[in-house]
Amino acid sequence: QLQLQESGPGLVKPSETLSLTCSVSGASISSSNDYWHWFRQPPGKGLEWIGYIHYSGTTYYNPSLKSRVTISVDTSKIQFSLKLNSVTAADTAVYYCARPRSNNLHEAFDIWGRGTMVTVSS
């Protein structure tokens, strides 16, 4: 059964780069033809979509974050990563990786990681 697990530093200093990894178990990123997504949720607030990567390496980002975001796939094809540079306190949030029900860009998300809290503070 497919499972996702986020990992990375829980504390990042302002102006530095936030780096997170989503480990995939129960499936291979390189053979699934799936889209792999990142979301985030500031404390006490709603959900925001960050971007996705296709197993081929194609990416698409939220225009509100596009200038600061990079999503990549690990060459071993068992994890994908999120980098967000020039962070501020507004980037403090729980970050989730997720996969939609099928390899369709209009599908809902049935598989989510448990989320990882990242705090931006000096």
Place this chain on the structure above:
Amino acid sequence: IQLTQSPSSLSASVGDRVTITCRASQGISNYLAWYQQKPGMAPKLLIYGASTLQSGVPSRFSGSGSGTDFALTISSLQPEDFATYYCQQLNSYPLTFGGGTKVEIK
């Protein structure tokens, strides 16, 4: 595409029928999903395609609507249903969510 959920919060009793609405700023066909989120947990998919129940989700949950107006109904509220509910549009990118509806115990 902006999604406006209402109400933002509600108080209800076990056994009550509860309806949450979600209005899109433009037509999104039936590309709408509903999620349930409990504190400290990831969102859980309840409904996709506006009205299709996700596998394993109790039949007391139902979704309706198309175009710009959608609703999530819980026919008989159970203790485990007290949570925050979000709608999400999947018609176009960037994907967006409604602001959430917190369902609390009366």
